[in-house]
Amino acid sequence: MRLAEEKQRRRRATQGEERTPDLERPFRVPLSPALPVITALACLHLMSNLNVFTWLRFGAWLALGLLIYLFYGRRRSVLAARTQAKGEGSAPERLAG
Numbered sequence: 001m002r003l004a005e006e007k008q009r010r011r012r013a014t015q016g017e018e019r020t021p022d023l024e025r026p027f028r029v030p031l032s033p034a035l036p037v038i039t040a041l042a043c044l045h046l047m048s049n050l051n052v053f054t055w056l057r058f059g060a061w062l063a064l065g066l067l068i069y070l071f072y073g074r075r076r077s078v079l080a081a082r083t084q085a086k087g088e089g090s091a092p093e094r095l096a097g
Helices: 002-019 034-048 052-076 078-086 091-096
Strands: none
Touching: 002 034, 052 078
C-alpha cells in the first residue's frame, strides 16, 4: 500500500511542475523529472514482485476503506447538512418516495 502511495506522490510532484512552471515553490524535487520517474519505476518493480495474496488483501482493505469513506462522508458532508436543513431529505429518500 505504501508503494502505491509513493508512486502517486512522485507522479503528482512531476505533474505539478509541468502545469505551472513559473510558480515559485518553497521546495523543488531534486533531479526532477528524472528522480520521480526512476522512483516510480522502482515502485512498479517492487509491486510487480508481490504475490497474488498480497494484492487481494490490498484490494480488500482498499474497498473497505472506500466504503467507510463514502458512507461516513455521506451523512457528515456539507451538502447533506444543507439538504437536511432545507427539509429535502437525502437522495435515497427522494428516489424511493
